[in-house]
Amino acid sequence: MxxxxxxxxxxxxxxxxxxxxxxxxxxxxxxxxxxxxxxxxxxxxxxxxxxxxxxxxxxxxxxxxxxxxxxxxxxxxxxxxxxxxxxxxxxxxxxxxxxxxxxxxxxxxxxxxxxxxxxxxxxxxxxxxxxxxxxxxxxxxxxxxxxxxxxxxxxxxxxxxxxxxxxxxxxxxxxxxxxxxxxxxxxxxxxxxxxxxxxxxxxxxxxxxxxxxxxxxxxxxxxxxxxxxxxxxxxxxxxxxxxxxxxxxxxxxxxxxxxxxxxxxxxxxxxxxLPIFPDAVGSYQTLVIIFCVIGILYGSSIAFVQSDLKRIVAWSSIAHIGLMGAAVFSANNTSLQGVMLEMFNHGINIIALWIVVDIIEKKTGIRKISELGGLAIKSPALSIFFLIIVLANIALPLTNGFASEFLMFTGLFEYNKYLAAFACLSIIISAAYMLNMMQKVFFGVPNTFTENVGAITMSQKFILSIIVLTIVILGIYPGPLLHLTQGSVTEILQKFK
Amino acid sequence: MNAIIISALWGVVMMFGGVFFKKSTIPKYWAIAGIIILLAANILEFRGIQIFNIDVKGMLHFDNFGLQFNTISFICTFLFFLLNGREIEKVGENVSEYFALIFFILCGVSISSSFNTLLMLFLGIEIMSIPSYILTGSDKRNLKSNEASLKYFLMGAFSTGLMLMGIALIYGGNSLGSFYINMIELGTGKMPVMIAAGLVLLVVSMSFKVSAAPFHFWAADVYDGAPTVFTSFMATIVKIAGFIAFIRLFQVSFGIIQQQWQMLIAVITAATLLIGNLTAVFQQSVKRMLAYSSIAHAGFMMFALFALNNTAKEGLILYALSYSVATIGMFAILVKMSDYTIEGFNGLYKYQPVLACTATIFLLSLTGIPLTAGFASKFYMLLAAVKDGHQIWLVVLAVICAAISAVYYFRAIQAIYFKEPPAGAYPQLDVTRNFKYLLIISAAIIILAGILPSLVVDWLYY
Known part of the structure; x- marks a missing residue:
């Protein structure tokens, strides 16, 4: 077999x-x-x-x-x-x-x-x-x-x-x-x-x-x-x-x-x-990318004003997905390779965020960022893991998010400079809301909700370290994954000639 | 031929048996025996073995399409008897007669699936309709049942009159003086006025029989008023037999001038889909919801008539199976419930998991979710309509209506799984172990036909 x-x-x-x-x-x-x-x-x-x-x-x-x-x-x-x-x-x-x-x-x-x-x-x-x-x-x-x-x-x-x-x-x-x-x-x-x-x-x-x-x-x-x-x-x-x-x-x-x-x-x-309707993609790609870019800016702006942890992650996901959509419709080698990589990375990163949100929710019973605080004192390991995950979501260099977003932005830039410029704003906004969340949840003084929180267990550490390892490895060396998907990308792009 | 004669004879046997059967539980077994014989005889005919050799002068024509439908309707009736036998006994005192009437309906079904002249069409439709009027009113002491029966009878008689008028006009507009459906002179170019008038009258009366809008008004009241066990029979087998007759008539007689009447059918289809689905959304009683959903499904089955190609016929056969089994199963569960409203289903899975699970499969099939026969049949219908290629807007409308149907079917699913059952003791349902096994078998049929629709369809080319 x-x-x-x-x-x-x-x-x-x-x-x-x-x-x-x-x-x-x-x-x-x-x-x-x-x-x-x-x-x-x-x-x-x-x-x-x-x-x-x-x-x-x-x-x-x-x-x-x-x-x-x-x-x-x-x-x-x-x-x-x-x-x-x-x-x-x-x-x-x-x-x-x-x-x-x-x-x-x-x-x-x-x-x-x-x-x-x-x-x-x-x-x-x-x-x-x-x-x-x-x-x-x-x-x-x-x-x-x-x-x-x-x-x-x-x-x-x-x-x-x-x-x-x-x-x-x-x-x-x-x-x-x-x-x-x-x-x-x-x-x-x-x-x-x-x-x-x-x-x-x-x-x-x-x-x-x-x-x-x-x-x-x-x-x-x-x-x-x-x-x-x-x-x-x-x-x-x-x-x-x-x-x-x-x-x-x-x-x-x-x-x-x-x-x-x-x-x-x-x-x-x-x-x-893309491969079945290449002509139609040619007709509508700008329109779709415009919608995607609106989605990127809209999603990140809304995420900025949310107070519920889950809703922040949900809206940030809309922004990331918008970027992937824009890259898909840019339809060049760089952008599509970026999408391939980002599909994997986004999957890992967002699940990592949810796991941390789940841990916080289980420990404190609340998800409002205004009511949380001081978790870094109570659970330092969690805050270190979370920091790396947040940085990966912001797409800081050396994390997996950077490799894929860089490729996607480059591809989008090849297609249209102005749209790419607008889309790039999302990096700044995402840094703002992600770090804001980090700051409010983990730093500051523990309050009545968070003072009884203990450290995370070994199994949680184990799971989070697998994720963080993946994030770092793919951030430093995304080559193997790109090598894997090059064939599919080439095949899709053949239809556009 | 086998099925027509045996079903008529067995109907007579059951009727006279009523005098001799001492206990009201006996007729059920006779009926089940009868339906098995009927099924066997029909399968023999499928294999080319005629038990009765009667010269019908070509007035009946037995082809795979009709015989395949007979097989499906007998299997569904078998399932119907097994699931609802005990409930039929509870409707009234004349148990044996109810079974006799159902056998007469089956005789009408077999004629409707094999007619070759307009006269036989008329006979078949009438033999189906008249016992249905009686079954509707069989709950004699219930005013709603009486009202439904009278309404059904008056409207039905009127539509029969229209059908006769149509037949007469077609006969009159025809220099050959023939009732044979394959010998109607349609002329070249536009069809003659008398034929056109006859055609429209036939469309109207057949639309009435299959409860297509705007001739559907009887359906909801009749299905709601009739004893629930018989509703499931009338809404499935009787209705689909009407469709088989409808498509047979229009394919053979008017198939070549399809362009001239296709728009009429398209409008009826669209109206049926919209009215059936939109009205079903607002129903609080599951029985009434299923009545309107049967109108909605009539809209989908009208696609067979609209497209009128081989795929459409395959689709109609699949639809006959998927829709009948799911509806009969759903009604069988409904009969057992004490409360027919959607709230009555609240938390069903907590005290009757098997009923809840099978009801979900039936409802998913009616919605048209893949892996169930409901999807396969809807898929064939859409395929047929897109293949026809004339009215894509109708296909889009059908798809949107299918999505609307999810609203009311899923309301029942939500009640079953996600709502809390009534406080206090759980309702006691009269459900036997065998009943549960039968439901599981019905659900298995639905899933099997959903995964391998060719098991059903390929028999057409056997």
Whole structure:
């Protein structure tokens, strides 16, 4: 089994899917937590192993597609085909890497119906992985929606007071937009060349790349796809579900949502939007980048005036996502490589922020930055870790954030100097709100809320040091990741010539 | 042919059996036996084995499409009997007659799926409708049931009149003097006035039968007033049989001039989708919500008629299965509830996890979430409509309506999982172990057909 590299994308899918289903039937909550952690570690192992079994030997310059497909609906030209390329590997690895961290970081949390909670988490993992490995449009759409359903239940069942309404808003936003994408998928499908004798058209990714679409058709279809991805990311005018949901949901669901699920939107743009509609991207890229830049400035400005820790992180995420969106639509080698790197880094950094927020919330029971203070005296280790994470979010040199943001800004600058200049303002604002948060939460004199806070435990230190190590290593030496994704970037850019 | 004769005969057997059955629990078993025989006979016919060899002068034509639909409707009826057998006994005293009427409806269903002349179409539709009027009023002491029955009968009779008028006009406008649907003279260019008038009357009356807007007003009251067990039967099998007849008629007789009437169907489809979905959002009673949602689904099924290609027919077959199983399952759960409002479902998962979980799968399927049959059928419908390529706005509208439908289906899901059950003791539901297993099987069918729709569709080309 291990001899053929082809089985890895499937293993990445089936392990969380099957353990997720099994967990629903286990009652003991300790066993549930252990099984979930082991399953996610196993997935991580598979993901790492898949790197060594890649055909780098044959294609030293980059990861190539490896594809495995099963007959599914031959008469309409759809097969269950999954595969990994550099970009796919990067994101499946991000998923596999962060889930054990999330499970470990929230190990102590008690939930009602623990088995259901962890079962849904693993199903979400399977759904997200499915999106990243799908090379058939219908399979992609299946997983795109399937990742949403367990997430819907996770956020509606566990969380704050208004969680049901807020989650439903998120659900409706994404459901409408993805159904519109379905129309787009069907339309493109009807313009693809056949790959087998059984059907006239095909849902296969390569057939989609070869679809014959006029410029006018592309312009219309572009928006159908764009909307689905933009809502998921979320890009500026479609973001209104995001801050409320992040505030209301339980912390580990938010980690999955903000750390991994939003990458589905960016990934979708890179794999399904840019290469299929290059002409339309040419027509609309300035418009979209303008929206993204507005989102960057808007998100950072709002984050500046928030008083709730979770809302600060939520709005700062909108700013980061806006930057990624702008870089995606700049569509040059530098910016796309920056996006690839940032997808990974943003995932790590924002999950790190949530973990710290979770620790603070658990220790003090409050999230208002005006009521917190003096944590640096009470818990020095936490404050050191948090400082590094904050610096990575500001994108200080030597942290991972710097490498990716630098590439993205350079790419954006290549596309349009003025827009890049506006976008760069976000660095200043983000430094302001992040350091403001740091100052108010950690420095100063301990007050009534924080005076009983103790130091963080060994396991928390361990988790945070893994994250901080990743941040520093990728900050100093991002080369391997860039090497991995160069092939995918080259392939996307080929369509623009 | 097998199905038509056996269902009619078994209906008669059940009716006279009412005299001999001493206990009211016996007819149920006879009915289940009957439906198994019916299913077997239909499958034999699928394989080309005719038990009865009757020369029908080409007035009936059995093809895979019709037979496949028969199979699905018999399977759904089987499921319906198994799930609701005990509830049917509670409706009134004439238990055996209720089953007899259902068998007569199945006879009408089999005729509607295989007619080849306008006369047979009329017979099939009427044989389906008249027992439905009676079943609606079967809860004799309930005024709402009586009202619904009378309303249904009066409106139904009126639409039957329109259908007859349409048939007469088409017959009259036809120099061959023939009722055969494949021999209607449509002329070249614009169709003759009499044919056009007949066509419009047929559209109106068939739209009435399938509860498409603006001829849907009866549906909500009738489905709400009828005994809940029978609502689930009428809203699924009877309605979809109407669609099968509708598409059969329009494909064979008027298929080549589709351009001339497609806009009419598009408008009806759009109106049905909008009215069904928007009205369902405001319902407080789950029964009424499901009644309006059945109108909304009629809108989706109208896509088959709008596109009228092979994909559309595949989609309609899938829709028949996914919608019927989900609706029958949902109604079976609803019948067991003491309170039909959405609040009645509050916290269901805390005291009936199996019911809660299967209800969720049914509702997700009705919404059209991937992995359920509901998605597969909606996907086929959208595929057919985009393939047709004329009215993309209609597809966009349908998608938006599908999203609206999430609002009311998810309201029930939210009640089941996220709301607290009523304080004090949990409501006691009369639910047996077998009932739960059946629900799980129904949910499994939904998921299986969602993952592998070709299992259902490929039989069309068998």
């Amino acid at each position: 291990l001899g053929t590299y082809y089985t890895f994308p499937e293993l990445l899918l089936w392990i969380p899917l099957l353990t997720g289903i099994i967990l629903f039937f286990i009652k003991n909550s300790k066993v549930v937590k252990t099984v979930a952690l082991l399953s996610s570690l196993l997935t991580l192992g598979v993901s790492v192993t898949s790197l060594f079994y890649s055909d780098i030997a044959h294609h030293p310059e980059y990861f190539n597609y490896s594809n495995v497909s099963y007959v599914w609906m031959p008469y309409i030209g759809s097969s269950f085909s999954v595969g990994l390329d550099g970009m796919g590997f990067l994101l499946t690895f991000l998923t596999a890497f962060t889930f054990p961290l999330i499970f470990a970081a929230t190990h102590k949390r008690e939930y009602a119906n623990t088995n259901v909670y962890y079962g849904l988490m693993l199903l979400t993992q399977a759904g997200i992985t499915g999106v990243f490995v799908a090379t058939d449009a219908l399979v992609f759409y299946f997983f795109w929606e399937l990742a949403l359903i367990p997430m819907y239940f996770l956020c509606s069942r566990w969380g704050g007071e208004f969680r049901i309404r807020v989650t439903f808003k998120f659900f409706v936003y994404t459901f409408v937009s993805s159904l519109l994408m379905l129309i787009g998928v069907i339309y493109v499908y009807l313009h693809t060349p056949p790959v087998s004798t059984l059907s006239d058209h095909s849902f296969y990714l390569r057939s989609f790349y070869n679809a014959t679409l006029t410029r006018g058709e592309q312009n219309g279809l572009f928006w159908l796809f764009f909307l689905a991805f933009a809502v998921k990311m979320p890009i500026f005018p479609f973001h209104s579900w995001q801050p409320d949901l992040y505030e209301q949901s339980s912390n580990s669901s938010v980690m999955v949502l903000s750390g991994i699920m939003v990458k589905m939107g960016i990934f979708g743009m890179l794999r399904w939007l």
